[in-house]
Amino acid sequence: MTNEQAVADIINLSEGDSSLANEIRELGGEELLECIQCAKCAAACPLALAGFSFFNKRVIQAVLMGLRDALLDDSSIWACQSCNRCTEICPREVNPFEIIQAMRRVAIREFALPTLSIEGLKSLYDTGHAVYLAGAGNTRNKVGLPEKPPSTVANPEALKELQAILRKTALAELGIIPMEEPGV
Amino acid sequence: MKVGFFVGCNTAFNRPDLEQAVRYAFPALGIELDNLEGQSCCPSWGTMPSVDVVGWCVVGARNHTIAEEKGLDIVTVCGSCYGSLAESKYKMDTHPEIKEQVNNILKDFGREYKGTSNVRLTFYYLYHELGPDKIKEAIKYKLDGLKVALQPGCHTLWPSKVYYDKEEDPFHPRVLKEMCEALGATVGHYTRLIDCCGMGAMRSTDMEKSLKLVERKLLSMKSEVNPDLIVTGCSSCLIQFDTAQELLRNSKKINFEIPVLHYMQVLALCLGADPEKVTGLAKTNVKPIIERIVG
Numbered sequence: 159m160t161n162e163q164a165v166a167d168i169i170n171l172s173e174g175d176s177s178l179a180n181e182i183r184e185l186g187g188e189e190l191l192e193c194i195q196c197a198k199c200a201a202a203c204p205l206a207l208a209g210f211s212f213f214n215k216r217v218i219q220a221v222l223m224g225l226r227d228a229l230l231d232d233s234s235i236w237a238c239q240s241c242n243r244c245t246e247i248c249p250r251e252v253n254p255f256e257i258i259q260a261m262r263r264v265a266i267r268e269f270a271l272p273t274l275s276i277e278g279l280k281s282l283y284d285t286g287h288a289v290y291l292a293g294a295g296n297t298r299n300k301v302g303l304p305e306k307p308p309s310t311v312a313n314p315e316a317l318k319e320l321q322a323i324l325r326k327t328a329l330a331e332l333g334i335i336p337m338e339e340p341g342v
Numbered sequence: 343m344k345v346g347f348f349v350g351c352n353t354a355f356n357r358p359d360l361e362q363a364v365r366y367a368f369p370a371l372g373i374e375l376d377n378l379e380g381q382s383c384c385p386s387w388g389t390m391p392s393v394d395v396v397g398w399c400v401v402g403a404r405n406h407t408i409a410e411e412k413g414l415d416i417v418t419v420c421g422s423c424y425g426s427l428a429e430s431k432y433k434m435d436t437h438p439e440i441k442e443q444v445n446n447i448l449k450d451f452g453r454e455y456k457g458t459s460n461v462r463l464t465f466y467y468l469y470h471e472l473g474p475d476k477i478k479e480a481i482k483y484k485l486d487g488l489k490v491a492l493q494p495g496c497h498t499l500w501p502s503k504v505y506y507d508k509e510e511d512p513f514h515p516r517v518l519k520e521m522c523e524a525l526g527a528t529v530g531h532y533t534r535l536i537d538c539c540g541m542g543a544m545r546s547t548d549m550e551k552s553l554k555l556v557e558r559k560l561l562s563m564k565s566e567v568n569p570d571l572i573v574t575g576c577s578s579c580l581i582q583f584d585t586a587q588e589l590l591r592n593s594k595k596i597n598f599e600i601p602v603l604h605y606m607q608v609l610a611l612c613l614g615a616d617p618e619k620v621t622g623l624a625k626t627n628v629k630p631i632i633e634r635i636v637g
Contacts, residue, residue, distance in 0.1 A: 186395045204496075204538035208551040237547035239538055240387040240425065241496030245503075246512060255501075262392040271392075274546050278389045282401075286382035288389045289351035298358045302619045307354035307361070308377035316380030319451055323404060326447045327397035329390065 174224030178264070182221050187260035192250045193218045199244035199254045210234040214244045214254035217261055230270045235261045266332060280335045283324055286310025286317050343471065344374040345462070346414040348405065350423040351383055353577045356623075360577055363610035363620040364419050364464060370613040371472060371480055378408045378416070384426035388543055391426065395433065400444045402430030403455040407448065415460045417467050419606055421497030421576030422542065425504075428461040432504035463498055465575060465605045466507035469517050474524035481612040483635050484526035491530055491569035491600070493559070493583060494518050495576030496538055518575045521605060525612050530567030534559050541582035556586045557595050564598060571631050572602045580604045584625045601628040611635050 183190050197215045200206050205213035212220060212234035220229050229235065235258050244254035265271055278288040286309055291297075295305035306312035310320055321337070324330065330337055345368070353361050368375050382405060385391065391398040405427065409416045418424050434441040435457045445454050468477065499512040509515045513536060519529045538544075540555030560583075563569060574580045583602040590596045603611075603621060610620040617632045 204540070204544065204555060207537070208540065208544060208548075208555055210548075210551065233547050236388070237544045237551070238387075239496060239540075239542050239544055240391075240422075241538055242425070242500040243496070245501040246499075259387075259391055263394060266393055272547070275388045275392060278386065279393070282383050282385060282389045287351040287355070288383045288386040289355060291355040294355035294358070297623065298354075301359045301362045301622050302616075303358050303362055303365075307349050307358075308379050308381070309349065309354065310380060310382045313380040316382070319380075320382050320401070320404065323400055323447060323451065324397075326450075327390070327400060328394035329397055332393070 175226045176224050178221055178224050178226050181264055182257060182260045185260040185263040187253075187257035189250070189252045190218065190221065190257055193222070193252045193254075194250060195219060196249065198247050198249060202243035202247050204239050204241060204243075205234060205237055208237075210237055214258060217258055218252070218254060221257065221261065226264075229261055230265055230268060233272065235265065236272050236275065266334065269334070271334070276334060279329065283321060283335055283337060286320050343372065344376060344414060345467065346378040346409040346412065346416045346459070347375040348378060348381055348384075348416045348418040348423055348427065350418060350420040350577070351386065352581060353420055356581060357577060359620055359623040360419060360580065360604050360607060363604070363607040363615065366615040366620060367606055367610045367613055370610075370615075371468065371477070373471075376412060376414055378405070381405050381408055384423040386422055386426060388546070396440060396443045398426075399430045399434055399440055400447050402427055403434065403444045403448060404453065406431060406457075406459055407453045407455055409459040410456055413458075415462055415467070417462045417464050419464045419577050419604065421463075421495040421578055424461060424463045425497035428504045428506070431457065431461055460506040462507060463575070465521050466498070466517060469521055470507055474520050477521070477609070478524045481525060482614045483612045483637070485522070485608070485612070485635060486526045488527050488631070488634060489530060489567065489570045490522050490527040491532060491563040491567045491572050492518050492522065492535065493539060493572055493574040493576070493579045494536065495574060495579045498575045499536070518573070518605060522573055522608075525608060527573075530569060532562045532566035534562040539579045539582045541578040545582065552582075553586055553589060553595075556582055557590055560587065560590070560596055560600070563600065564596075569600055570634075571608075572600050573608055574602065574604050577604060587626060599626055601626045601631045603628060603631075
């Protein structure tokens with residue numbers, strides 16, 4: 159690394175965004191300020207083990223420092239396995255997992271979400287399943303099951319109900335996926 | 343005994359042989375399955391839980407109410423469904439303001455979340471409702487002599503506060519081990535037993551890092567247990583261990599193959615299920631193992 163690069167990588171604290179912590183607390187990360195950065199969560203985190211830049215402890219640290227862009231420009235929060243080792247182990251009941259989820263909620267409100275998440279949400283709205291494989295009917299038949307599972311994919315009325323429920327959630331206000339009422 | 347079967351996405355569309363294993367094993371043990379007609383996605387972590395707390399809980403609650411109206415608990419074979427449903431229930435049960443907002447949406451659809459159905463994972467349900475001894479009595483075939491390495495799965499263990507069925511110590515899980523021993527398996531311990539397999543959001547975000555985690559687990563299993571079979575407690579772990587080994591062999595990271603099955607598949611085989619129906623979609627070669635079990 160050259161000296162210029164090293165200098166450019168230094169975090170400029172005066173550019174921190176102090177509103178980020180409040181946003182996180184409003185979007186499900188209520189216990190954010192209880193964190194004492196003891197790093198017990200980091201010791202248990204698969205993201206840390208796999209070498210991602212931001213794992214539970216560092217996400218919390220970055221949020222407290224207001225480093226909004228650093229978090230939004232990095233894919234780490236979207237790789238969180240939701241495994242909740244951190245929730246289990248945290249001595250301050252911070253629920254670090256919820257803070258990562260809250261950071262995802264911040265990112266979504268700035269349209270900074272991965273394509274796969276958009277596809278998952280669209281699939282959830284269109285079929286009732288985040289993961290849906292159109293060709294799965296054959297595989298299901300092969301093992302002796304009906305083409306469709308007894309879910310929204312086999313029950314059009316249930317799918318309509320789920321879609322109407324989703325239209326009453328924050329997802330509809332965000333405009334990430336098309337959610338027109340059928341026939342309108 | 344009757345229970346609602348929450349089938350989820352990956353099991354229904356990627357590994358319906360696992361769905362078939364559950365549909366065989368529960369009735370064979372005298373437990374009727376209800377289809378929970380009209381169920382949807384749990385919802386999975388990258389969707390509504392990443393958008394909004396109430397939006398997450400309301401999709402979960404719609405699923406909970408389908409079981410509540412029938413007076414049934416929910417069983418699932420997928421760790422993510424188990425975690426998401428148990429967490430949405432915990433949130434609504436411990437935060438009246440979340441439950442109220444959810445029920446405000448649901449009332450227009452003639453539904454109300456009450457919190458009366460528990461969320462259970464298949465093998466924990468069988469452990470607590472029947473117990474290993476009854477399972478030992480019910481099986482036709484035994485795993486005698488088969489050496490097994492376990493993959494319990496993250497969502498089967500943490501966060502323990504949201505789960506109805508608990509381990510004494512979730513960092514030293516025992517239930518899956520006892521359930522495998524009931525089938526006659528010898529279960530070996532390895533250092534990375536409770537590590538994450540790397541499936542899920544990590545695999546979608548960074549395949550290389552995800553494979554690194556499963557590689558570490560496989561090498562630990564191989565050198566410390568040298569198992570005949572890997573048994574998972576979660577459908578996502580099943581997919582990761584079953585599909586990652588070929589990729590790791592192609593990149594020369596490992597030079598072996600260990601067959602992989604979910605616990606419910608092994609149980610269904612021991613109860614006399616048609617192997618093609620309950621394991622027919624495995625990518626690892628499970629045929630020699632099946633021959634050893636059913637003879």
